[in-house]
Amino acid sequence: xxxxxxxxxxxxxxxxxxxxxxxxxxxxxxxxxxxxxxxxxxxxxxxxxxxxxxxxxxxxxxxxxxxxxxxxxxxxxxxxxxxxxxxxxxxxxxxxxxxxxxxxxxxxxxxxxxxxxxxxxxxxxxxxxxxxxxxxxxxxxxxxxxxxxxxxxxxxxxxxxxxxxxxxxxxxxxxxxxxxxxxxxxxxxxxxxxxxxxxxxxxxxxxxxxxxxxxxxxxxxxxx
Ligand SMILES: Nc1ncnc2c1ncn2[C@@H]1O[C@H](COP(=O)(O)OP(=O)(O)O)[C@@H](O)[C@H]1O
Ligand SMILES: [Mg+2]
Numbered sequence: 002x003x004x005x006x007x008x009x010x011x012x013x014x015x016x017x018x019x020x021x022x023x024x025x026x027x028x029x030x031x032x033x034x035x036x037x038x039x040x041x042x043x044x045x046x047x048x049x050x051x052x053x054x055x056x057x058x059x060x061x062x063x064x065x066x067x068x069x070x071x072x073x074x075x076x077x078x079x080x081x082x083x084x085x086x087x088x089x090x091x092x093x094x095x096x097x098x099x100x101x102x103x104x105x106x107x108x109x110x111x112x113x114x115x116x117x118x119x120x121x122x123x124x125x126x127x128x129x130x131x132x133x134x135x136x137x138x139x140x141x142x143x144x145x146x147x148x149x150x151x152x153x154x155x156x157x158x159x160x161x162x163x164x165x166x167x168x169x170x171x172x173x174x175x176x177x178x179x180x181x182x183x184x185x186x187x188x189x190x191x192x193x194x195x196x197x198x199x200x201x202x203x204x205x206x207x208x209x210x211x212x213x214x215x216x217x218x219x220x221x222x223x224x225x
């Protein structure tokens with residue numbers, strides 16, 4: 002599902018050269034749940050951004066969901082993005098729209114046929130335990146619920162791969178555990194997941210394969 006071969010990423014800020022990733026190679030198979038961890042600045046966000054082609058690598062090869070990401074032409078990028086669901090630290094919901102509309106909006110943009118939208122939105126809301134809150138506005142939802150809507154929005158795409166970048170970063174510990182439990186349930190129903198967190202505690206609680214980045218290098222791959 003995901004394969005990186007000797008991937009490097011250098012950011013250039015004028016004369017300054019930042020090696021965000023160096024010689025990173027690994028593979029995540031279909032149906033796997035892998036955690037990407039390591040301290041702040043280790044390169045986790047950069048790595049995820051390379052997978053959905055928000056950044057291009059300075060070297061190496063990347064394959065995601067059957068796409069050769071490094072060779073992808075600009076016009077093909079939306080096809081890659083369609084195959085990937087993404088959840089960030091902040092839910093980034095449209096404030097004036099209900100939970101339902103936030104999810105439906107993304108599906109319309111993808112060109113999902115109208116009659117499929119309502120069932121897919123409700124199926125996704127059910128998967129995160131929020132069927133009853135479909136008509137709530139983001140401001141009427143707790144942070145944890147907002148993050149569950151963001152997760153439902155990603156799931157409604159029925160993605161081949163679910164990426165999450167610090168999805169519990171704005172939540173307290175109890176709510177973080179609930180959200181992680183949802184990721185676990187989603188994985189059990191067959192979605193491939195790559196979840197980045199700087200928290201070693203959360204990473205170890207998930208008891209899944211853990212890839213550890215340090216200063217842009219993959220230093221550990223354990224529990225697979
Ligand atoms: N857009 C960017 N431009 C320049 N440097 C960046 C950019 N994004 C990240 N970096 C640098 O790359 C390194 C890795 O950052 P990042 O991928 O955000 O790590 P993490 O998500 O593990 O905290 C850091 O040194 C960071 O400052
Ligand atoms: Mg990050």
